[in-house]
Amino acid sequence: MHVSHLSLHDFRSYDTLELGLEPGVTSLLGRNGQGKTNVVEAVDYLSRLSSHRVSGDQPLVRQGAERAVVRAAVTREGRSATLEVEINPGRSNRARVNRAALPRARDLVGLVRTVVFAPDDLALVKGDPSERRRFADDLQVLLTPRYAGTRADYDRVLKQRSSLLRTARTRGGSAAQGMLATLEVWDERLAALGAEIMVTRAAAVEQLVPLLGKAYEAVARGARRDDAVVTYRPSFEIADLTVVADVEQALLAEVARRRQDEIDRGVTLVGPHRDDLLCTLGELPVKGYASHGEGWSFALALRLASYELLRQPGDDPILVLDDVFAELDATRREQLAELVAGAEQVLVTAAVADDVPEALRGRRLTVADGQVTPDG
Incomplete structure (x- = not known):
């Protein structure tokens, strides 16, 4: 299982973000407060309709906006689908699969699965x-x-x-x-x-x-x-x-x-x-x-x-390593990297590129000033 494209509208710090992703390892690199974790949080939210950072939905909506939308193209066992959730704090959220509305937002849960490592x-x-x-x-x-x-x-x-x-x-x-x-x-x-x-x-x-x-x-x-x-x-x-x-x-x-x-x-x-x-x-x-x-x-x-x-x-969940390497010593960094490097999709966030072990070199993206661009 992997996400091939992620679209965010009024989610956290992003008014609009269109981001292509690939199988394997992708690292999002940048100083704290630039929006790295917001990207992986959106992927995780599609999995469980809750955040690994906050207990409620209100902080997920960009300041000044009424709602947020997270949309992802997901490939699983060779088949692709577009999953979408509209986050409406204080009201019922809405979910769609391939643009068709689901009876309840929670029917989206489990269609994409994530495991998040975080500080x-x-x-x-x-x-x-x-x-x-x-x-x-x-x-x-x-x-x-x-x-x-x-x-x-x-x-x-x-x-x-x-x-x-x-x-x-x-x-x-x-x-x-x-x-x-x-x-x-x-x-x-x-x-x-x-x-x-x-x-x-x-x-x-x-x-x-x-x-x-x-x-x-x-x-x-x-x-x-x-x-x-x-x-x-x-x-x-x-x-x-x-x-x-x-x-x-x-x-x-x-x-x-x-x-x-x-x-x-x-x-x-x-x-x-x-x-x-x-x-x-x-x-x-x-x-x-x-x-x-x-x-x-x-x-x-x-x-x-x-x-x-x-x-x-038989279907790998998406692994999210959210700023976790800064909390680990060198030995545990390498051990964790070796254990997860073979996953179908691994999303890593880090403030410093050198914190990411070589085993998770993969594709690198720079996150700065609300923009996500290829490294180098």
């Missing part, structure tokens, strides 16, 4: 659980695009249920009791959708473990394949995460057990939105115990394992 990746292992949940969900969306709908439905239920709890706590008395009587309906929806999410996440993590060990051995000097492990960790004790119906019943039981706590605090305390992925090296968690270098190696291994998992059906 913030250290947060995968050192940051809050929300970072690891997002990693697991983004990966699962690319593995099974319909998961995006399940996740969106769960978020809506969670929002409605938590709003009901907050309002009930504020009002109190008989009014609160009447509102809480409707909680059972939301409990059932929360458990049904939450169980599907938890089982799906657990299965993806199980697939990731052997690939993670192999990747960590490759990027960490002297490491063994069984050193690095990631484990899905629900927020409550549950013996089996393989059968959706069983997990649903366990969720309902835990919701009932925590009912008074939720009423007192006005927040939903049970569900996959409170789960975590436990990253360990040997017997110890990475967070709080691993060195900076070990943390970086683990984060790189997670991304490499994701790449290997996504390419198992």
Whole structure:
């Protein structure tokens, strides 16, 4: 899979950009703030309809514009298609394939797949659980695009249920009791959708473990394949995460057990939105115990394992290495470059050309003053 042409309109710093791309390695070089990352962010946005840099869509629209458009010609297994998304902050986004409108923007998800390495990746292992949940969900969306709908439905239920709890706590008395009587309906929806999410996440993590060990051995000097492990960790004790119906019943039981706590605090305390992925090296968690270098190696291994998992059906995802080499020492730069150099398409951003290893020499473009031009 590769993008052969990218068109941007009012996306980030670009009012208009028309950029031809090729299979293999392409490096975008230029000083910070010139728009390098904006280009690769656009490609990644087409993959998941979300950015690896910000949580909302508003920053993606050029200042003064009402909407942004990202369009790409994508070649996959010898066939080409034009994918397009119109980003409308505060309103529904619109998506098209070969100029034909899709019923929902999220139907675009998964038609192009990306794996992004970025400076913030250290947060995968050192940051809050929300970072690891997002990693697991983004990966699962690319593995099974319909998961995006399940996740969106769960978020809506969670929002409605938590709003009901907050309002009930504020009002109190008989009014609160009447509102809480409707909680059972939301409990059932929360458990049904939450169980599907938890089982799906657990299965993806199980697939990731052997690939993670192999990747960590490759990027960490002297490491063994069984050193690095990631484990899905629900927020409550549950013996089996393989059968959706069983997990649903366990969720309902835990919701009932925590009912008074939720009423007192006005927040939903049970569900996959409170789960975590436990990253360990040997017997110890990475967070709080691993060195900076070990943390970086683990984060790189997670991304490499994701790449290997996504390419198992036989179709390479697009690799984006966004200013990542500046964060790595020389040894890890070379190791990462050797591992990804054979991908069908690799997009690299760097402020300094010398930061890019020779194994990723490829085609080089200069980004300056909103213009992207061939190097030299």
